[in-house]
Amino acid sequence: MISIAVLGYGTVGSGVVKVIETNQEKIDKKAGLPIRVKYVLDLRDFPGDPIQDKIVHDYNVILNDPEVKIVVEVMGGLKPAYEFTRAALEAGKSVCTSNKELVAEHGSELLALAREKNVNYLFEASCGGGIPVIRPINSSLTAEDIDEVSGILNGTTNYILTEMTEKGSAFEDVLKEAQDLGYAERNPEADVEGYDACRKIAILSSLAFGKTVRYEDIYTEGITKITPSDISFAKKFDMSIKLLASGHKVTEDGKEDKYYAMVAPFMIRRGHPLFNVNGVFNAVFIHGNMLGDSMFYGSGAGSLPTASAVVGDVIDAVRHISRTLFVFWDPEKLELSDHKTAMRPFFIRVPLDKKDEAMRLFNASDAVTCEEVPGEAAMLTSIMSEEEFEKKFNEAGYVLSRIRINQ
Amino acid sequence: MISIAVLGYGTVGSGVVKVIETNQEKIDKKAGLPIRVKYVLDLRDFPGDPIQDKIVHDYNVILNDPEVKIVVEVMGGLKPAYEFTRAALEAGKSVCTSNKELVAEHGSELLALAREKNVNYLFEASCGGGIPVIRPINSSLTAEDIDEVSGILNGTTNYILTEMTEKGSAFEDVLKEAQDLGYAERNPEADVEGYDACRKIAILSSLAFGKTVRYEDIYTEGITKITPSDISFAKKFDMSIKLLASGHKVTEDGKEDKYYAMVAPFMIRRGHPLFNVNGVFNAVFIHGNMLGDSMFYGSGAGSLPTASAVVGDVIDAVRHISRTLFVFWDPEKLELSDHKTAMRPFFIRVPLDKKDEAMRLFNASDAVTCEEVPGEAAMLTSIMSEEEFEKKFNEAGYVLSRIRINQ
Numbered sequence: 001m002i003s004i005a006v007l008g009y010g011t012v013g014s015g016v017v018k019v020i021e022t023n024q025e026k027i028d029k030k031a032g033l034p035i036r037v038k039y040v041l042d043l044r045d046f047p048g049d050p051i052q053d054k055i056v057h058d059y060n061v062i063l064n065d066p067e068v069k070i071v072v073e074v075m076g077g078l079k080p081a082y083e084f085t086r087a088a089l090e091a092g093k094s095v096c097t098s099n100k101e102l103v104a105e106h107g108s109e110l111l112a113l114a115r116e117k118n119v120n121y122l123f124e125a126s127c128g129g130g131i132p133v134i135r136p137i138n139s140s141l142t143a144e145d146i147d148e149v150s151g152i153l154n155g156t157t158n159y160i161l162t163e164m165t166e167k168g169s170a171f172e173d174v175l176k177e178a179q180d181l182g183y184a185e186r187n188p189e190a191d192v193e194g195y196d197a198c199r200k201i202a203i204l205s206s207l208a209f210g211k212t213v214r215y216e217d218i219y220t221e222g223i224t225k226i227t228p229s230d231i232s233f234a235k236k237f238d239m240s241i242k243l244l245a246s247g248h249k250v251t252e253d254g255k256e257d258k259y260y261a262m263v264a265p266f267m268i269r270r271g272h273p274l275f276n277v278n279g280v281f282n283a284v285f286i287h288g289n290m291l292g293d294s295m296f297y298g299s300g301a302g303s304l305p306t307a308s309a310v311v312g313d314v315i316d317a318v319r320h321i322s323r324t325l326f327v328f329w330d331p332e333k334l335e336l337s338d339h340k341t342a343m344r345p346f347f348i349r350v351p352l353d354k355k356d357e358a359m360r361l362f363n364a365s366d367a368v369t370c371e372e373v374p375g376e377a378a379m380l381t382s383i384m385s386e387e388e389f390e391k392k393f394n395e396a397g398y399v400l401s402r403i404r405i406n407q
Numbered sequence: 408m409i410s411i412a413v414l415g416y417g418t419v420g421s422g423v424v425k426v427i428e429t430n431q432e433k434i435d436k437k438a439g440l441p442i443r444v445k446y447v448l449d450l451r452d453f454p455g456d457p458i459q460d461k462i463v464h465d466y467n468v469i470l471n472d473p474e475v476k477i478v479v480e481v482m483g484g485l486k487p488a489y490e491f492t493r494a495a496l497e498a499g500k501s502v503c504t505s506n507k508e509l510v511a512e513h514g515s516e517l518l519a520l521a522r523e524k525n526v527n528y529l530f531e532a533s534c535g536g537g538i539p540v541i542r543p544i545n546s547s548l549t550a551e552d553i554d555e556v557s558g559i560l561n562g563t564t565n566y567i568l569t570e571m572t573e574k575g576s577a578f579e580d581v582l583k584e585a586q587d588l589g590y591a592e593r594n595p596e597a598d599v600e601g602y603d604a605c606r607k608i609a610i611l612s613s614l615a616f617g618k619t620v621r622y623e624d625i626y627t628e629g630i631t632k633i634t635p636s637d638i639s640f641a642k643k644f645d646m647s648i649k650l651l652a653s654g655h656k657v658t659e660d661g662k663e664d665k666y667y668a669m670v671a672p673f674m675i676r677r678g679h680p681l682f683n684v685n686g687v688f689n690a691v692f693i694h695g696n697m698l699g700d701s702m703f704y705g706s707g708a709g710s711l712p713t714a715s716a717v718v719g720d721v722i723d724a725v726r727h728i729s730r731t732l733f734v735f736w737d738p739e740k741l742e743l744s745d746h747k748t749a750m751r752p753f754f755i756r757v758p759l760d761k762k763d764e765a766m767r768l769f770n771a772s773d774a775v776t777c778e779e780v781p782g783e784a785a786m787l788t789s790i791m792s793e794e795e796f797e798k799k800f801n802e803a804g805y806v807l808s809r810i811r812i813n814q
Contacts, residue, residue: 019697023552029617030549030735124547130698132539132547139546140531140539142437143718145430273704276683281700290426290715291537291706293688297680298701308697311550319733326726328437 003038005062008075015307031318073097096313098125104199108331122313127200130305131298144288150246155280155301156191193222194263197245205247211334219339221264233378239267340387349400410445412469415482422714438725480504503720505532511606515738529720537712538705551695557653560607562687562708563598600629601670604652612654618741626746628671640785646674747794
């Protein structure tokens with residue numbers, strides 16, 4: 001039998017207990033040993049909840065119990081999760097987590113500590129909730145030279161953008177609705193400003209490219225400026241607007257590889273696998289030099305899907321007691337190129353009377369008008385650097401809105 | 408250093424050599440040891456090809472070379488692949504394969520033999536080409552009770568159906584075109600009659616449900632009867648027609664679980680993750696009781712994508728020398744329920760003058776007509792068993808076409 005301890009009885013923590021209870025028989029069979037929750041660490045008590053008997057308030061009870069081989073850290077945040085994780089690994093216990101902040105901040109360090117102690121630090125649930133994506137990168141796509149990992153990694157913003165697209169509503173209205181439905185936090189900043197997606201793409205890019213991508217280095221733009229007018233025009237171009245979190249490698253003959261990472265709203269063409277990822281669903285697109293396009297799709301959040309990924313990690317940790325799984329994430333920092341040098345086309349909206357002028361200035365094609373947005377035209381610029389675009393944007397002075405186009 | 412031998416220098420075999428050559432540095436790093444192709448077994452010689460020096464015609468050279476730790480079986484077919492695989496495993500060598508026929512026929516037996524010999528039998532490339540799906544089922548979705556695995560698992564038929572949908576062409580014309588382009592075999596039976604997809608869903612269902620699903624037990628229908636008229640009406644219903652290979656578990660309170668497996672053309676509603684999987688792409692949809700919907704998408708065939716999955720397996724085999732990976736595939740046969748008891752709605756086309764009669768008989772709704780197909784109506788029946796549907800179908804005598812609807 002393997003005893004585990006769950007740190008934090010919140011959304012994910014209670015999900016972990018529920019998943020293990022519900023699928024106990026299958027889980028024990030897959031792990032090769034019965035898995036039992038021995039402790040749940042929480043500041044609160046849960047009188048009446050069957051878990052109450054397992055509640056402890058002192059982490060040392062868990063740390064000092066040699067029966068506990070695996071610690072499930074689902075508290076979120078850096079403090080005290082970081083210290084708790086280090087202490088568990090130091091004590092020779094594997095740690096499974098959904099904590100993207102901690103993994104993005106200290107991932108490579110904690111992996112190294114786990115390796116040193118012959119245990120595992122696993123974090124499938126930190127990106128894309130229940131979608132298997134981290135293990136496929138680490139264990140399946142190992143023969144690939146990955147040059148792109150791009151994802152719709154935040155369910156709240158994807159829900160908001162989908163609702164705006166389907167109902168034509170304004171950002172603020174849909175956000176309020178999402179808050180009432182519990183799909184968005186009362187303080188929605190981490191989601192709508194892209195900070196959550198930024199942590200996740202820092203993790204995925206680090207694993208895809210093998211060196212540490214620091215989330216602070218990633219240019220991040222949220223969805224608060226997207227308007228119904230943008231969406232009406234996007235439909236005209238048969239594209240959808242998604243908050244995309246991307247890591248790219250750009251290879252040119254005779255030059256050193258360049259790496260880019262960014263979180264921002266992008267327009268995505270129909271036909272791209274991410275075009276149709278709607279509602280609270282998440283998806284991760286990966287391009288490799290041998291495989292070409294691939295995509296992983298599923299529930300990016302929610303108690304049970306996220307918990308399912310955490311418990312999948314627990315099972316893997318049981319299967320690999322005293323054997324550290326291979327993960328390539330070098331502590332060395334990956335130097336990202338300035339996002340202003342990235343080349344791409346842009347979507348712009350301009351006043352109708354500036355249409356011809358804008359088409360010349362931005363070397364644009366496909367100018368369209370749209371019934372729902374009278375007095376405006378929209379167009380797609382030629383491919384240019386962000387810097388060149390910004391220069392023209394400032395020079396023009398009349399551009400009403402601009403959205404990057406995913407290529 | 409790890410020496411490997413490749414059995415068969417055909418499409419996949421040459422891809423394996425190419426993938427290892429191209430991504431050598433990354434592959435060696437991921438494996439933890441340099442991987443080198445020492446032998447390529449083929450009946451033919453390849454004068455002028457750099458591989459010629461490694462060509463052997465006698466399998467015993469490989470079997471008797473203790474340096475060869477991993478055998479890559481990419482010959483296809485049962486003979487001599489089965490004997491060669493057994494002999495390699497018996498000799499303590501791991502085997503990595505893309506051979507769906509062999510895995511579907513002898514998978515659980517070869518896994519047991521591998522376990523007995525402390526080596527691995529890996530077959531990620533047997534289903535869905537380069538898409539990671541077998542390892543995610545075995546190692547990631549382990550906390551799930553999977554109740555559905557459904558896939559678009561054959562690139563040729565998906566290409567044909569996509570072309571028919573986009574161009575309105577007839578099956579025979581697109582097939583001929585696909586043959587000229589090399590997307591379809593000169594003898595296309597295995598693809599268009601669904602036999603290829605049948606082998607693949609037998610494997611995936613066995614892994615998802617843990618017992619052996621025999622491909623001979625799977626009701627299999629190909630795409631040869633699909634017409635442009637079906638497709639025109641499918642568009643009216645905002646659905647796409649796909650050759651779907653599915654395994655289902657049906658759970659009812661107080662009753663034993665029932666299992667179904669089937670390969671047949673299905674109509675798929677917009678909004679379902681498989682709706683938009685077009686061209687030669689493959690995708691596997693998995694539903695679990697905790698995770699809900701998930702999907703894995705990518706290149707289902709082709710030399711390099713398939714080879715990439717094979718080499719991913721080789722890397723995993725290197726990482727697990729003398730340690731057998733966990734795979735749950737019991738040799739015990741999974742008894743499938745008679746497909747005639749499966750419940751679903753159907754799409755039917757009838758002569759226009761039979762519309763009202765058919766709507767009553769099939770308890771149908773949403774009858775539509777379609778400009779491209781004058782003189783006909785199409786409708787969706789209520790949910791009924793295949794058996795009941797068949798009875799009504801025979802009773803009516805005027806139904807021009809019927810396609811199952813995916814729910």
